[in-house]
Amino acid sequence: MPPVPSPALSATRVPWPQIVFVYGLGVLAAATLGRFAGLIPLLQRELGLSLTLAAGLTSLIEASGALFGFVAGMAVGRIGARASLIAGTAILAVAGAGQALAGDAGALMGWRAAESLGYLAITVAAPTLITALAGRAGRDAAMALWSTFVPVGLAIGTALAAPLAEALSWRAVPLAGAAAALLLTVAGLRLRPPAAAGADRSPAPAAGADGAPSPALWLTAFGFGLYALVGVGVLALTPGFLVDRFGLDATAAGLAAAVASLANIPGSMVAATALARGVPPLRLAAFGLVVPGAFALAAFIGAGQWMTAAAAIVGLNAVAGIAPAVLFGRIPVLAKGPRGVALGNGLIAQFGASGSMIGPPLIAAAVSFAGWWVAGLIAAALSLLAALAVLASGRVR
Numbered sequence: 001m002p003p004v005p006s007p008a009l010s011a012t013r014v015p016w017p018q019i020v021f022v023y024g025l026g027v028l029a030a031a032t033l034g035r036f037a038g039l040i041p042l043l044q045r046e047l048g049l050s051l052t053l054a055a056g057l058t059s060l061i062e063a064s065g066a067l068f069g070f071v072a073g074m075a076v077g078r079i080g081a082r083a084s085l086i087a088g089t090a091i092l093a094v095a096g097a098g099q100a101l102a103g104d105a106g107a108l109m110g111w112r113a114a115e116s117l118g119y120l121a122i123t124v125a126a127p128t129l130i131t132a133l134a135g136r137a138g139r140d141a142a143m144a145l146w147s148t149f150v151p152v153g154l155a156i157g158t159a160l161a162a163p164l165a166e167a168l169s170w171r172a173v174p175l176a177g178a179a180a181a182l183l184l185t186v187a188g189l190r191l192r193p194p195a196a197a198g199a200d201r202s203p204a205p206a207a208g209a210d211g212a213p214s215p216a217l218w219l220t221a222f223g224f225g226l227y228a229l230v231g232v233g234v235l236a237l238t239p240g241f242l243v244d245r246f247g248l249d250a251t252a253a254g255l256a257a258a259v260a261s262l263a264n265i266p267g268s269m270v271a272a273t274a275l276a277r278g279v280p281p282l283r284l285a286a287f288g289l290v291v292p293g294a295f296a297l298a299a300f301i302g303a304g305q306w307m308t309a310a311a312a313i314v315g316l317n318a319v320a321g322i323a324p325a326v327l328f329g330r331i332p333v334l335a336k337g338p339r340g341v342a343l344g345n346g347l348i349a350q351f352g353a354s355g356s357m358i359g360p361p362l363i364a365a366a367v368s369f370a371g372w373w374v375a376g377l378i379a380a381a382l383s384l385l386a387a388l389a390v391l392a393s394g395r396v397r
Contacts, residue, residue, distance in 0.1 A: 026149035030150045032061055032157065034156065062352075081342070086189060096177040131143070131331070144271055144272035144325040151235075154235060216394070216396050217330075220331075220390060220393045221352075229359035233378075242306055266321060293382075293384060294380065296380050316379075323390075
């Protein structure tokens with residue numbers, strides 16, 4: 001549910017229905033990330049995949065973003081956000097159908113890589129269009145809403161994947177995703193943003209005249225990449241952690257991960273409220289990055305029961321939700337012009353995708369070598385580094 005606009009926002013006629021629809025496309029894209037996270041225990045059992053390989057299949061959705069995020073930002077700035085959104089959603093539909101028909105693990109990974117192109121197009125174009133639609137008056141609330149697209153989509157994908165796979169087949173999971181993407185592609189053809197959405201309502205001098213990202217934006221993107229590495233890495237491995245460490249069944253573990261993912265949403269709402277009350281954004285973001293490290297230590301090292309571990313992971317994500325709401329909101333502040341915003345979103349997408357892609361297999365490999373306790377140490381250390389990078393972004397031009 002979107003943040004309730006204040007009277008001031010209503011007076012500027014912020015087009016919330018269109019913003020919410022575009023946000024829904026982001027949720028659809030993020031659900032593909034959670035799709036295989038919820039299937040990790042089943043894929044290990046049915047296909048004989050190692051934890052590292054199964055986690056790699058989960059994070060492969062971020063391959064295109066990790067390689068081409070900035071290029072995608074340039075492309076969206078040239079061809080337009082609406083066309084990019086429709087193309088991205090169509091790719092998700094085709095790739096999902098391809099995964100359902102894949103005859104072996106290699107083909108499944110190939111279609112997963114193709115799916116990552118659609119995911120990238122949506123995650124760059126959607127916030128660019130939302131920023132333009134919301135304008136300066138609605139920007140903080142709209143970006144707080146947008147910052148929840150990954151946890152909401154991840155929760156949906158994680159929660160639904162295992163029950164659907166157990167009831168029918170794992171192939172039913174990508175097929176259902178393909179059907180949803182096809183419906184939203186058709187609906188997206190009817191999207192008609194007002195002409196004003198193409199205007200630059202919130203220019204800022206932080207970037208160069210050509211819209212090139214400033215050093216502050218680079219540091220912000222780096223911090224966001226570390227945030228994504230920790231957040232996605234922990235959430236993607238939560239079902240496997242709860243099954244392996246505490247003996248939960250796959251469905252219960254997937255639901256626990258879904259609840260943890262949804263816990264991100266209150267954090268984003270807290271961030272929007274705090275920003276509206278004048279709390280310094282960088283300090284707020286740093287708080288949302290450092291505190292989750294303590295929860296990670298509690299979950300993977302201090303917890304002796306699955307409920308304690310799950311509660312700590314929920315707490316981790318609840319506080320962590322503060323950070324992306326602030327960081328997404330800084331993009332139009334640090335960028336200049338509509339193309340600069342698209343470039344900034346592309347840069348954020350590249351770092352975020354790199355972190356999301358590296359996180360699950362990196363933490364899984366460390367766990368396979370040393371045990372689950374090491375996941376807590378990695379999460380705590382990288383969360384601290386992310387906070388330092390974000391704070392440093394306020395000290396450079």
